[in-house]
Amino acid sequence: MEGRIVICIGRQFGSGGREIGKGLAQKLGIPCYDKEILKKAAEDSGILPELFEKADEKPTNSLLYSLSTGAHGHLMTFNSYNDYLTNDRLFAFQSDAIRHMAEEGACVIIGRCADYILRGRKDMLSVYIHASMELRIQRICRLRNIEEDAARSLIKKTDRSRANYYNFYSDNDWGAAETYDLSVDAGRLGVPRCVELLAGVAEHLAVRE
Secondary structure (H helix, E strand, O other): OOOEOEEEEEEOOOOOHHHHHHHHHHHHOOOEEOOHHHHHHHHHHOOOHHHHHHHOOOOOOOHHHHHHOOOOOOOOOHHHHHHHHHHHHHHHHHHHHHHHHHHHOOEEEEOOOHHHHOOOOOOEEEEEEEOOHHHHHHHHHHHHOOOHHHHHHHHHHHHHHHHHHHHHHOOOOOOOHHHOOEEEEHHHHOHHHHHHHHHHHHHHHOEOO
């Protein structure tokens, strides 16, 4: 594509956000970064990749997190303090990796607070992908080969984890309309139309140098 744009995609679990992101990157001829962010952060930091995988888009277990979510009455133990330092360091290294990828050129970045990390960039477009619970359940049942009750439970747990992670590390509210430049109902439009829509927006907003 002509010009430069970094598209940051937040997504409900099971909404098709990752598929849309990859399809969008392919259509625009630019890289898509998802798990590659964790690999890059591990390589640059020298920290085991498994630690980044374990903490991926999951809220910290720190006392600060407990206080921020209204949990009281627990004294900070050595383990909780160590968890805070570890998660804080992992987020910092992951943030550096995201900034490096954005500096490299136009790209699509999936999740991981990328829109907040890259806030203030004129070439950044933040997008939130959502869909109805019914459609998400159907999708997860098909992809994971599990029953509806299990899919519903997994969706709620994953969404809650992503929201807590995003809200803890950013000044914004995960999923709130005012947090993003654009919110798209993938259940209503379907993946192909979402890709077409976002490609058009990206082409229009790309920064020409």
